[in-house]
Amino acid sequence: xxxxxxxxxxxxxxxxxxxxxxxxxxxxxxxxxxxxxxxxxxxxxxxxxxxxxxxxxxxxxxxxxxxxxxxxxxxxxxxxxxxxxxxxxxxxxxxxxxxxxxxxxxxxxxxxxxx
Numbered sequence: 001x002x003x004x005x006x007x008x009x010x011x012x013x014x015x016x017x018x019x020x021x022x023x024x025x026x027x028x029x030x031x032x033x034x035x036x037x038x039x040x041x042x043x044x045x046x047x048x049x050x051x052x053x054x055x056x057x058x059x060x061x062x063x064x065x066x067x068x069x070x071x072x073x074x075x076x077x078x079x080x081x082x083x084x085x086x087x088x089x090x091x092x093x094x095x096x097x098x099x100x101x102x103x104x105x106x107x108x109x110x111x112x113x114x115x
Contacts, residue, residue, distance in 0.1 A: 020094035
């Protein structure tokens, strides 16, 4: 399973860090993704990081502001979000996927960017 923490309410320009704790599966062999869902945009893939030493990819809307990372020894993943904007408001989900299409989702956490 994936258990998320972090999130909440932040002013525009602020920062938040989301955490994702993995258990019960071989985390290091899974790609870690962060998605977000909002009424306006639906579901959006925000960032991806490969399993063992894999590279990262970001949605254009968050490049230069968000950073995805992981520590396989600790079975942890993070999404550092800086320079937050109102349009970043969404429910954020961590997601792990394997090469044989297994998927695991976190429970989701609300991020609200508002003054």
